[in-house]
């Protein structure tokens with residue numbers, strides 16, 4: 681049984697501890713073992729969005745819903761993260777900084793399905809795609825302030841680095857919702 685308030689409290693306690701990333705990974709793993717319970721507590725997603733559950737200097741918890749076929753360009757977080765999928769699929773494409781600029785690391789994406797958890801290191805750079813024609817929902821927990829920490833994103837086509845923009849990210853989700861509206865109108 682997944683209880684949101686309990687989950688938030690457990691994450692807050694973990695975030696304040698020395699081994700925050702490991703402890704949060706264990707908490708998310710335990711919860712995501714029963715993805716349906718997580719979804720019934722959060723509600724079945726109906727729109728793409730970055731839904732904030734909790735935000736502090738040392739912890740951000742998001743209910744992140746990817747729109748159908750949605751893609752988000754490479755970005756970093758400058759903090760550790762844990763992703764746990766409760767519905768749908770997330771494809772994660774990993775990148776490395778090189779002398780020649782940003783390069784994809786490995787040929788294939790890491791595919792995270794419902795019930796799966798992925799911890800991301802402090803310096804991870806990834807792009808995310810929802811390969812499905814329906815919504816994907818995931819708990820994303822970060823060991824810092826996701827919205828206020830300066831970090832980078834890279835242009836999807838040129839892979840040129842620029843300052844991460846929360847507004848750009850929010851716009852991508854809104855555009856995805858416009859497509860969703862069109863799909864549902866057909």
Ligand SMILES: [Fe+2]
Pocket residue numbers: 755756757806
């Ligand atoms: Fe990310």
